[in-house]
Amino acid sequence: xxxxxxxxxxxxxxxxxxxxxxxxxxxxxxxxxxxxxxxxxxxxxxxxxxxxxxxxxxxxxxxxxxxxxxxxxxxxxxxxxxxxxxxxxxxxxxxxxxxxxxxxxxxxxxxxxxxxxxxxxxxxxx
Amino acid sequence: xxxxxxxxxxxxxxxxxxxxxxxxxxxxxxxxxxxxxxxxxxxxxxxxxxxxxxxxxxxxxxxxxxxxxxxxxxxxxxxxxxxxxxxxxxxxxxxxxxxxxxxxxxxxxxxxxxxxxxxxxxxxxx
Numbered sequence: 001x002x003x004x005x006x007x008x009x010x011x012x013x014x015x016x017x018x019x020x021x022x023x024x025x026x027x028x029x030x031x032x033x034x035x036x037x038x039x040x041x042x043x044x045x046x047x048x049x050x051x052x053x054x055x056x057x058x059x060x061x062x063x064x065x066x067x068x069x070x071x072x073x074x075x076x077x078x079x080x081x082x083x084x085x086x087x088x089x090x091x092x093x094x095x096x097x098x099x100x101x102x103x104x105x106x107x108x109x110x111x112x113x114x115x116x117x118x119x120x121x122x123x124x125x126x
Numbered sequence: 127x128x129x130x131x132x133x134x135x136x137x138x139x140x141x142x143x144x145x146x147x148x149x150x151x152x153x154x155x156x157x158x159x160x161x162x163x164x165x166x167x168x169x170x171x172x173x174x175x176x177x178x179x180x181x182x183x184x185x186x187x188x189x190x191x192x193x194x195x196x197x198x199x200x201x202x203x204x205x206x207x208x209x210x211x212x213x214x215x216x217x218x219x220x221x222x223x224x225x226x227x228x229x230x231x232x233x234x235x236x237x238x239x240x241x242x243x244x245x246x247x248x249x250x251x252x
Contacts, residue, residue, distance in 0.1 A: 037195045037208075069163045069243045073229055074200065082163075082208075082227045082243040086250040095250035099225035101208045101243075103199055117195045117208040121247045124212040124221035 007111060008070035008081045011104060016063040016085075023053050023061075029113045036116045049116070058089035063098075077106040078114070084121070097121040133237060134196035134207045137230060142189040142211075149179050149187075155239045162242045175242070184215035189224075203232040204240070210247070223247040 018025050030036075030046035036053075037043075043052045065085040073080040081102040086095040103115035144151050156162075156172035162179075163169075169178045191211040199206040207228040212221040229241035 035197045037197060040193070040195065042197075066248070067166070067245050069166065069245065071161045071163060071168075071241045071243060073241055074204075078200075080206070080227065080229060080241045080243065082225065082245065084225060084245050084247050097223070097247050097250045099208065099210060099245070099247060101206065101227040103206055103229075115197045115199060115206045117197060117206065119193050119195065119208065119210050119225070121210050121223050121225060122192070123249045124223045 004072050004079045005070050007104065008068060008079055011102070011111065012065060012068050012081065012083055015102075016065065019053070020062050023056075024050060026050060026053060030116075031107075031112050031114075034113050034116065036118075038116075038118045039120065060091075061087060061089050063087045064095075073103050079104040079111070097123075130198050130205045131196050133230065134194060134205055137228070137237065138191060138194050138207065138209055141228075142191065145179070146188050149182075150176060152176060152179060156242075157233075157238050157240075160239050160242065162244075164242075164244045165246065186217075187213060187215050189213045190221075199229050205230040205237070223249075 027046050027050040030049050032045045034046055035044055036049040043049050063085055065083055067084045069082045071080045083100045086097055088095050098120050101117045102113055104111040105114040153172055153176040156175050158171045160172055161170055162175040169175050189211055191209055193210045195208045197206045209226045212223050214221050224246050227243045228239055230237040231240040
């Protein structure tokens, strides 16, 4: 398995575990130039991103990853990650599908999140 | 509206129109270093990508975009695009949900597709 695939899998596992247990701690994954677009709402910078994530209107959340794809995003070690999965919030019984794209950028032996785009995916009605 | 948003919207409109009408012509959007991961199958390079896309097991396909998000992916003009939508193939009546992430890279006044990751999204069963 290529290294970018291993990094992507470790990142995704850590990201959703942290999100589901204590999402304020996601701050460590973002920098001032990081971007989040969450359901069409754009936020720039770690502080604003974590404020956005911690203020989402639910207390409990559980993500379950269904697919994870990774590709090198440039020749400097960046990694594009596309996740699909389902999530459950609070006492809601019905899971929602979502997709999330990340770009991870290397920094001092680790990676931070440069791009983060999240969308719920509604069932096709056709 | 920011320029990257306009580029992303024009790209997505052109991409799916071309895909649905004559997908062999998507070759012009890829380069030798472009990557496609289509339902977990990875392909490198324009020739292989177009072969993969033209050999997909359907004759007719229609994409309908439900959401489009874009962010700058680096300081050299790259653009990350995340699409969700539905598609119909051949005579199938039931639409399928999908998500697709692209990274567009500038080249000579235009852009090519460096990263392309496609996944069907199945309804959450919870």
